[in-house]
Amino acid sequence: MVAATQSYDYQRDIAPILEHKCMACHGCYDAPCQLKLTSAEGLERGASLLPVYDGKRLKDMPPTRLGVDAGSTAEWRGKGFFSVLHDSGGGELSGLEASVLYRMIELGRNNPLLPNSRLPAELTVGIKRSDSCAAVSEFDDYAAEHPHGGMPYGATGLTDDEFARLSQWIAEGAVLNPVAYLPGETERAVIERWESFFNQSGNREQLVARYLFEHLFAAHVYFPDVPGSPFYELVRSTTAPGEPVNPLRTVRPNDDPEQAFYYRLQPLRQVIVEKNHIVYALDDARMQRYDTLFFAPEWQVNELPGYRYVDRANPFVTFAAIPARARYQFLLDNAEYFVRNFIRGPVCRGQIATDVIRDQFWVVFEDPEQEAYVNDADYRARVSPLLGLPGQKSDLLSLGSEWLEYKAQRNDYLALRGEHYAGRKPQGATLDELWDGDNWNHDALLTIVRHHDSASVVRGLLGRVPRTVWVMDYPLLERTYYELVANFNVFGSVSHQGQTRLYFDLIRNGAEQNLLRYMPPAARKALYAHWYQGGAKIKHRVTYVDPDLATPVAMDYQGVKGNAAVMERFSALLMERTAQVSGAPDRLNRCLSGNCLRAGVSAAQQQLESLLQPLAMADGASLPVIPLLPEVTFLRVTDGTQRWVYTLLHNRAHASVAFLYREESRLLPDEDTLTLVEGTLGSYPNFSFDVSLEQLPDFVASLSAISEQEGLHALADRWGVRRTHPRFWDIMADFQRSNAERNPVEAGLLDLNRYQDL
Known part of the structure; x- marks a missing residue:
């Protein structure tokens, strides 16, 4: 009652x-x-x-x-x-x-x-x-x-x-009432304008709208020009603009709608959870950019593609009529958004994808002025049929056949790519082939940090120089997005999930092979062997194609020897190339000598960072506590009314990440490191500590002295915020406030399902 x-x-x-x-x-x-x-x-x-x-x-x-x-x-x-x-x-x-x-x-x-x-x-x-x-x-x-x-x-x-x-x-009956949706006149006008844009009648306009929808369906759309408006989802609806939204119930955004539909913007009337909160802005500048990218060039489409198996499996064929340069630039304009889609979510549990990537690495992109696929029509025609993606057939019997078919196509493509790139630049790769963000777009440089079964993406080059860097061209970026986002079904079978994971392994390998072009030939074999140790050598012979060890490189590596030194040199050249968008150097994690104090912070914050920095300079061999730490540890430091928030990210070293099972057998704990981040990073904190600035020296000394798990429990007794802490919920809320202060549009509720019992 x-x-x-x-x-x-x-x-x-x-x-x-x-x-x-x-x-x-x-x-x-x-x-x-x-x-x-x-x-x-x-x-x-x-x-x-x-x-x-x-x-x-x-x-x-x-x-x-x-x-x-x-x-x-x-x-x-x-x-x-x-x-x-x-x-x-x-x-x-x-x-x-x-x-x-x-x-x-x-x-x-x-x-x-x-x-x-x-x-x-x-x-x-x-x-x-x-x-x-x-x-x-x-x-x-x-x-x-x-x-x-x-x-x-x-x-x-x-x-x-x-x-x-x-x-x-x-x-009294548990009476519920949904969040009220009361858009103002300005907000309604913006929605009407965008729905009109997405629902134009021309063939070119319809194909572009489909392409945009398949890339934005997972976004939490917002309108920067309408302060206070809620976030929206772009959906396919059976109802026309002006009527209540009725979304199609297709599993994927490119499934056959089987009826007439309209693209609609539907408000998100729910509390925002950070894990699946991946934002994308729609404003006047965006619409002008779409017009410039997609409609200013001369191109035609006589017959719109359908939604057959082949249309879903190969977006390069499906959207071939849209200029490839426009498609690639569209992805680059918001590269962080697209990489975040396939690295962080929105499916809320990502080990299918994350166990194929390393714990900390950088991502860069080929410059659209030189990228082969978008600039060479003959090459594009040769390789496009080889760029299809598995996973559409999800019955168990298809697992083996789909995997073998698409693996073979990918390897044929990689061989053609290597031949083409070596032929067009016989003197080798040059640094200007890497995109510099046109000297304004900070999405040109990204860092990915894995937290076991989740991962985070941030702009800039965070942390130490990694073992490897992904170099992504248009085919690699687009395939990764379609395989892990547009074509992925979280409700799918083990066959579908297996195909997805196995192909993502090929994507990672391709990105790393792309990097080898920028390495000196004499160093490539040792670098590749360092990435694929132990049983991964057999995996290479069975699954991958041999990297190019012969084509020279037109970059200065004179006198540089050893894997670490080569990567350091490459990173220095990369930072020089991208100086306008790389931002301030990461002094918290890449300051081995000299003055490591960051400018623009208070003396108190400089003091606490000087205490924390040695943690980021150590490894598991010199600091045995590092392999014992959870993947994501939040730290709050307080001094009266002041508080500072940091994240300690545990980067686990692997002999390889080429296999689906027995990850523990491939860990190299002595080579583990920590990345120190100001603010919170990670939607799933695994633990947290609350320490006063006065006690921070004792905390760091105690942490540094730990060599076994019981030591962490003792540390948690004194400074830990356990799940049972009397102020647990308030402190978690403060971490969320800290994130909202730094990232008001992107912040959301943290997920505590992975919070450990130290």
């Missing part, structure tokens, strides 16, 4: 509690039991026994995207979701006892955890834990078996006021 008088309003009084203490684990596809709490619609939908992430399923599962794959609560019930607010059985129970949500917070309330203690042995945390998705009828058994299994799970619980508010709200 719903009470006639409501004590609390959901958006004003209840949603803030869930945002503060629940959405950190219930905000994405990997939310326990698919209970997504970032919107009223997610809470109303409820929970499911079916996990989205299942690396063993033999068939694709029906998608369960909130706001897309069902149009009503009744339809979600038909898909197996059950209520967590009310009695889904509709019979014997009523009131609070009928609510799974209430029973869960009551269980947590009745079994509090000791302040800042390690968790009881029976509590497991991390994404590999098995979720128990108990309905009301099963809850007594669940509570008896899991006394510490209440909510918030494995963390400091609700305050008295929070528990009272939630309990009263549930008792």
